[in-house]
Amino acid sequence: MSAVVDHHAADDHHHHGPQSGFRRWLFTTNHKDIGTMYLWFSFIMFLYGGSMAMILRAELFQPGLQLIEPEFFNQMTTMHGLIMVFGAVMPAFVGLANWLIPMMVGAPDMALPRMNNWSFWLLPFAFSMLISTMFMEGGGPNFGWTFYAPLSTTYAPPSVTFFIFAVHLMGISSIMGSINIIATILNLRAPGMTLMKMPLFVWTWLITAYLLIAVMPVLAGAVTMMLMDIHFGTSFFNAAGGGDPVLFQHVFWFFGHPEVYIMILPGFGVVSQIIPTFSRKPLFGYTSMVYATASIAFLSFIVWAHHMFTVGMPLAAELFFMYATMLIAVPTGVKVFNWVTTMWRGSLSFETPMLFSIAFIVLFTIGGLSGLMLAIAPSDFQYHDTYFVVAHFHYVLIPGAIFAIMAGVYYWLPKWTGHMYNVPLSRLHFWLSFIGLNVAFFPMHFVGLAGMPRRIPDYALQFADFNMISTVGAFLFGVSQFILLVIVIQCIKGGRKVSAQVWDGAEGLEWTLPSPAPYHSFTTPPEVR
Amino acid sequence: MASQGTYYVPEQSKWPIIASIALFLTVYGAGNMMNDMTHGTESNGLLIFFAGACLTAYFFYGWFGQVIQESRSGLYSDQMDRSFRWGMGWFIFSEVMFFGAFFGALFYARVLSVPWLGGAGDGASTHALLWPAFEATWPVFQNPDNSTFPGPKEVIPAWGIPLLNTILLVTSSFTVTFAHHALKKNNRYQLKLWLAVTILLGAVFLYFQAHEYVVAYRDLGLTLESGIYGTTFFMLTGFHGAHVTIGTVMLFIMLLRILKGHFDADNHFAFEATSWYWHFVDVVWIGLFIFVYVI
């Protein structure tokens, strides 16, 4: 990374502080305020979607229908998936981007601060509309987060209309957010901050933003076609009129696969910031990391149909998507190897962010390897739509996306609040989460291979034992998340004051600002050598 | 006043939250109206939608008004100008992808699903067992289940109005460029003239488009319900028509601003952005003309 010459850029404080009261949050144009709101919003959504998962796990504790009816179970599954993906993970990363990108590239704020605030405030409205569907006549969305037609069109409850518009709003929000991030990164970098000097978090977000702008509109297109089929008699997804239900799946997954990388690339960025810090050693292979990220992004556009191996595509298509999907292992591998090599012969210490990052590398790789197994089309005929898939994506999403977010929060929280968090408690949080999630999701590999389909409220007896274990682990993991809540609140309230540097090994512009970071980051741009 | 340094960071603003409420009301109202239409329920969707629409108009007016005012009072640096350019550029790209989804649907239907239903490729048994009567043609006049989805009697021929509309739109792309050059040369008269012409061309295009729809519905039986051809036809042309409408409105606002004396030879990004948008709408139409009408 780059050293900073101009240090007093940091300590010129002649700016206005935040407004007081609720108006500060409603009307703010400040990247830190908006970042904070994004992060809190995403945490609330995480708790909400998680509670739904707890309902799922409770029902699946034993065979038989105990607590809820199948109809409601499907709604829980659907909402859980939607809320976690669009409500928890994506806003969390946008929150981190808001907080950090201006500080990392040496900018006063985001490029388009008002639009920034708009991007955020659309979300609460979108999600209240989405959640309100649960209380509408006929119930909420019950067709899975992948909402395949015609289950989501002809056979859907009336509330699907509001689901569709909620997705439109989320799309608008994400697109504006990405435009803002791109403009900030490309246009507001401090003098001397060349592209190849940018921290990897900034790089991964730049590429993620491009992914978002490219695929969010396609999702909007998909739901718009649904809307037409439902209300205006068109036949996009209806063979009777010359359409094809599978068309929906192609359009959805053209969005959906890049989406899963949207959920992991910023995580790669966070980990690439943390590993060097606590290895006290520069990141190994910075350039190759950038190219690897770019290639993953590129490949993610040509692999979508690996979610559709069983829909009966022509053999040629089947083969193409199998090969393309397998290829993604290569650049992802490069990243893993680079991280490991960064740690190699470093001087390692294991503060909480580092613990989460190490767990990230290990467990994400496990998830990635199971992904590779899924990519083998013939075997996927046995894996598809079983709990093996559920295991796969929770391994890449929880210890992947979620752990990366938590690592980032622990890493930058002192910079944000000016206080060190409660360290022993944070370790407890890590270990309980770590154990809980493995107990919850590892057995899912087994039940999946043994043939348990996903999205079922009740199952045959041979799956009983492992489902019981899963549920226990899930509740352990779930309850542990309260610890995080406590830690964050404690840390905001007070705690040991920290220096501007915070971590002895930390590199980058954000650490040249005092902790807590001033309301306006770099009011005069720093010189970067 | 938080605009230290070179880059202008605006004060707190009420517009974003108003904008969010506006969009929420609009779609919530629209949703209710559609559900009433389809499920025969009763709600005050229209009212909510109307409220939302008004609020939307209000925040556009207010928000852009403020930006214009800021820009004219010289708060913006070249750097800010670049931010706007990146923003508009990538916004247009996202629109391209939006259209891409619908073009994708068209290609999928024409190249894959319709032939399969007709027995081509892997579709042999689909055809034999499910739709023995169906013949794969494009345009599709007889749908697989023609009683639920009665196909169109005829479709719009390419070389009539569509060709005319192509000429209109392409011309308008030139006229707006002329206007731009005039603006760069500070020739206000030519600027107004060419801009007015562009708007006129856009309006005429829309008129013909509307006429085409009337014919389609009244005489040809070509409707949204007439199966995959009507489906893709109206989705693409309709979505494009909506964009032409927006573009025309934007151009009109530019004209008003110019009449009020806004813009000068080297400071007129709003105008430039609008013309970008107009070119984009034009290019999409070319694609439409070729893939929807001609081939």
Place this chain on the structure above:
Amino acid sequence: MRFLNPRWSVPAAMLLMMASPIARAAWELNMTEGVTAVSREIFGLHMLIFWICVVIGVVVFGVMFWSIFAHRRSQGAKASQFHESTTVEIIWTVVPFVILIAMAVPSTGALVRIYDTGDADIDIKVNGYQWKWQYEYLGEGVSFFSNLSTPKDEIYNRAEKNENYLLEVDEPLVIPVDKKVRFLVTANDVIHSWWVPELAVKRDAIPGFINEAWTKAEKVGTYRGQCAELCGKDHGFMPIVVEVKSQEDYDAWLLARKELAAKEAELKNKQWTMAELMERGEQVYTKNCAACHQANGQGVAGTFPSLKGTDMMLKDRAGHIDVIINGRPGTMMAAYGPQLSEVDIAAVVTYERNAWGNDTGDMVTPMDIVAIKQGQ
């Protein structure tokens, strides 16, 4: 809280990670080898890829845990500053690539064989309904539905669950051993997916399209699977049971089936009494209608309309029959004309018009239905 001490946290992490592959080996819960050449090939492929992944994992994590163990600052490790090497970057790009090619070759072969649905001995059309399967032996005039047969009491924990809980049906699919059977898979309403692990056949049932799959079972026996695509409320309750019989047994079964079909056809000419119709009607109702309209006929508010005391039930006999035969296009109400015999339709209409206090006394006979069907 000693284990919170970072010095201990890391070895603990290592243990848990290492536990994973072991755990997998220890449990006998793996993919089934199945009873067809294809299923065995897939199983082999699965294990091959799995072990490759385990090796990769062990290597990568091994290196990592070594540095975690040996290069700890608490052990006074000094950080060296190297941070680039094009050679290693190239190596660890090329090596994985080669490994992937090694995986792709056998996968391609397997896929090609799976897709070869040519020259089958028997063609069976598999049709997915919400929430049951219909099997049609093409050219044999034999066709029947296959419903879940697990009693509600077991599902709601009012009775002991039997060992085939949720994997049992009233009428299993029957196929002969060692014959190439081709499945023509489609659906009537939403997308379903026909999956039997032991046959390694999973094909999505797409409404309006037919997907082909095939199998050649090598062992006589009963094989159980489930619907594998979310298809609404009872997606978890539409299992698949395949009985693989010896050729003779299969032929005998087919013959019996044909005779049964003939008898059924005869039934409609018989003189029916109200009581008989009500009795048969109740069976038909519980099998086909109760899933949505509920056993008490009151449906589910907002989703499935009630049949109790509604105008249609009490006043509109013709409309009632029409909805049953032709369904309500654009809603979940399917057309039962093609699904049910005239007898069954007559019976269920009679039942619905007289059950749950809809005491209209209307009696609809099979012949009425025949007449109406011809009328259309």
